[in-house]
Amino acid sequence: MSLAGGKLNGSKLTTQAAASKATRGRSVLHQGLLTTLPVLSFGLALALSLTLPGQQEVVLLPYRLLLLALTIVFALRIPAARFSSARWRKAQQDSPFYIAAGLLVALWDLLTTKLNVLPLPFVPGPAQIAGVMVEDAETLLLSTLYSLRLLVIGFLIGSFCGIVLGVLIGWYRKWRYWLFPFIKFMGVVPATALIPIAMILVPSSFYAGVLLIVIAVCFPVAFMTSNGIEGVQNTYFEAARTLGADERYLIFKVAIPGAMPAIFSGIYTATGISFATLVVSEMIGARAGLGWYINWAKGWSNYAKVYASIIIMAITFSIVMAVIFRIRDRVLKWQKGLVK
Numbered sequence: 001m002s003l004a005g006g007k008l009n010g011s012k013l014t015t016q017a018a019a020s021k022a023t024r025g026r027s028v029l030h031q032g033l034l035t036t037l038p039v040l041s042f043g044l045a046l047a048l049s050l051t052l053p054g055q056q057e058v059v060l061l062p063y064r065l066l067l068l069a070l071t072i073v074f075a076l077r078i079p080a081a082r083f084s085s086a087r088w089r090k091a092q093q094d095s096p097f098y099i100a101a102g103l104l105v106a107l108w109d110l111l112t113t114k115l116n117v118l119p120l121p122f123v124p125g126p127a128q129i130a131g132v133m134v135e136d137a138e139t140l141l142l143s144t145l146y147s148l149r150l151l152v153i154g155f156l157i158g159s160f161c162g163i164v165l166g167v168l169i170g171w172y173r174k175w176r177y178w179l180f181p182f183i184k185f186m187g188v189v190p191a192t193a194l195i196p197i198a199m200i201l202v203p204s205s206f207y208a209g210v211l212l213i214v215i216a217v218c219f220p221v222a223f224m225t226s227n228g229i230e231g232v233q234n235t236y237f238e239a240a241r242t243l244g245a246d247e248r249y250l251i252f253k254v255a256i257p258g259a260m261p262a263i264f265s266g267i268y269t270a271t272g273i274s275f276a277t278l279v280v281s282e283m284i285g286a287r288a289g290l291g292w293y294i295n296w297a298k299g300w301s302n303y304a305k306v307y308a309s310i311i312i313m314a315i316t317f318s319i320v321m322a323v324i325f326r327i328r329d330r331v332l333k334w335q336k337g338l339v340k
Contacts (some may be wrong), residue, residue: 042074195284
């Protein structure tokens with residue numbers, strides 16, 4: 001009886017091992033297929049561009065070179081990711097998004113350049129937008145640099161002023177009594193609504209834009225900083241006082257570090273507001289910048305240039321957000337052990 005039971009148990013274990021091996025094989029096959037599909041999706045977009053005749057007169061070479069480059073990048077990404085398990089997981093995680101992106105580009109090209117279902121000038125195809133990016137590369141680069149200069153100057157000044165005001169309001173009762181009602185009142189007013197006042201106070205369009213971005217950034221950062229200062233636990237201050245800490249130490253070594261999560265929350269909020277303020281401010285009186293470029297292209301009804309500048313704006317602002325996230329991760333690395 002025991003011998004039969006042993007054979008039965010051994011048979012079950014063999015069956016389970018075979019089933020587990022088959023499951024792992026299917027999983028590996030699925031993972032490999034998932035990471036390969038982005039290559040096929042962008043390759044499909046390239047094949048459609050090369051084989052189907054177009055209904056619009058468009059310069060196709062930049063668009064085709066871009067699709068070819070993306071196809072090669074995703075093809076090389078597969079063997080490169082195999083050397084690291086983290087990169088392999090990242091490649092699998094990102095694959096559905098890139099698959100959808102490639103199919104969307106192919107469909108967009110099919111409905112515009114190939115079939116002319118979505119006619120010009122209101123819906124330009126990806127080939128026309130890529131051609132505009134190459135044709136106006138110098139102007140777009142200068143406009144991007146001009147917008148970044150305006151954004152960085154205004155954002156840094158606004159963040160500094162907001163943190164200083166937030167610390168004063170959160171730490172001192174008198175400052176809170178006089179300034180907090182003003183921040184609550186002015187914080188709900190969009191900075192773009194103050195364009196006429198900014199143009200009166202600062203005749204230069206560049207410095208008026210800087211002032212508007214400073215206003216847009218300052219109020220949310222100040223509000224969140226003050227809340228963060230007030231939210232720091234009293235036990236931290238009591239422990240520091242017991243060890244002989246003075247007021248300056250309490251502010252700079254206890255209150256501000258403890259309020260850093262709230263400060264970065266205010267910076268995130270201010271970042272999106274500053275982007276919108278930047279674009280609107282550049283549309284009025286500016287001589288360069290992505291907002292100026294959009295307004296200029298719209299005046300000529302050249303919507304391909306409008307779409308091109310919007311795409312560049314999205315890429316540029318995404319890079320800015322990524323930099324802010326990196327800084328946040330460095331400053332708040334002590335939170336990694338607290339957040340599961």
